[in-house]
Amino acid sequence: MKRYDELWLHSEPVEQDRIRELLGDALGTEPDMRLDPDALLTQAQRRERRLRVASVCGAAAAVAAVTVGLAIVTSSAGSAPTQGPSPHLVPGASIEQEPARSSQRNPTEPRVSEEPAQKEMRPSAPTPRSDIVPQRPPERIEDIAPSATNPDGRTIPPAGLPGPG
Amino acid sequence: MTGRDTEFVEFVRTRGPSLRRTAFLLCGDWHRAEDLVQIALLKLFRAWSRIKAAEAVESYARTVLVRTAVDESRRIVRRRERVSDSVPEVVAPAENPDATLDARRVLAMLPARQRAVIVLRYWEDLPIEDVAQMLGCAEGTVKSQAAKGLATLRKLLAREPHLLAMEAVR
Known part of the structure; x- marks a missing residue:
């Protein structure tokens, strides 16, 4: 310690060889080197x-990813008109929509094609109802105003009509 | 073995001990110093062809070594223990063990960057511009770090010896 005290207490710049001496003292005695150059070469x-x-x-993975991505983009660009509007497009934009082929239709969507509407306009056969009894149109006046019968068995004609006699 | 392999092995044989000494002054532990040298040499092997053409093998190896040592010193969690199947070698006692221990304690209390500047500037005898290039900083930074390092050394050794005593107890 005293040697270093003398070294550092003075205010003049410390000389390079003295610092080097300090570092040499810090090294002390070196142990044997365990680093094998051949083993290190093998590891390297x-x-x-x-x-x-x-x-x-x-x-290779990067090239494959780019290729697959390009293929996907190209195929989707080629088949885009037959697949209908892209989901990114705003509904109601100026795109002519083809009549829907699928049976699953959203009931809230307005009907665009003409064919289903014509089917609705076609007259349908009357559906028979059990609660309504079909009536024949009246053919005789008696059917409209039935004649009354006297207690003696003679028929009274309706008002306004001549009697049977 | 190719020409590169032969040159690499020869470089490790001749320059390995010197690099290990520098690494020890940077980290203060012979085992860690050997690890640092190994890491630096592995990186050196990858770039061997490029740096051999530029005649900068020695400089490159030292740069990698210093930067690896500084990076390792910044790590919060550091490996303190090593599992080994061999008995550690016995270090021969130094001529002046007290001086050795004192010098090591003083160096250990320096910050990593100041320590690297002191070692490169005064142990490796490198000019300021080379030290700056190795540490990746400006020359003014090297000068200021060297001045701070020297001031810290003076302070530790002369004016506050109780710090050394505390460090020795620790």
């Missing part, structure tokens, strides 16, 4: 090989 080669494989795989 293995590491380099692994990194190379990883980089090649990464590049």
Whole structure:
């Protein structure tokens, strides 16, 4: 400690060789080096090989991803008119919509095609109802104003009509 | 073995001990110093062809070593223990063990960046511009860090010796 006290107590700039001496003292006696150059070379080669494989795989994966993405974009662009409007488009925009082929239809959507409307206008056969009794139109006046019968058995004609005699 | 492999092995044999000494001054632990050297050499091998052409192998290795040491010192969680199947080697006693311990304690109390500047500037004898390039900072920063490091060393060694005593107890 005293040597360093003398070294650092003075205000003049510390000389380079004295600092070097301090660092040399810090080193002390070196232990044997356990680093084997051949083993280190093997490890370095293995590491380099692994990194190379990883980089090649990464590049191949990137190329494959770009190819698949391009194929998807191209195919969707080619088949876009037959598949109807894109979901990103605003409904009601100036796009001519084809008549729906599917049987599943949203009931809230307005009907665009003409064919279902014609089907609704077609007259349908009358449906027989059990609670209504069909009536024949009256043919004789007696059917409209039935004649009354006297207690003696003679028929009284309706008012306004001549009697049977 | 290719030419690159031969050159790499030769470099590890000749320059490995020197790099380990620098790493020890940066981190203060021989085992960690060897780990740092190994990490630096593995990175060096990947870039060997490029830096060999630029004649910058030594500089590149030292730069990687210093930056790895500074990065490791910033980690909050650091490996303190190592599992090993071999008995650690016995370090021969130094000529002046007290001086060695004192110097190590003083260095350990320096911040990592100041310590790196002191080691590179005064142990490796590197000019300020090289130190700045290695640490990735401006030359003015190197000068200020060196001045602060020296001031800290003076303070620790001369004016506040009780800090060293506390560190020794710890």
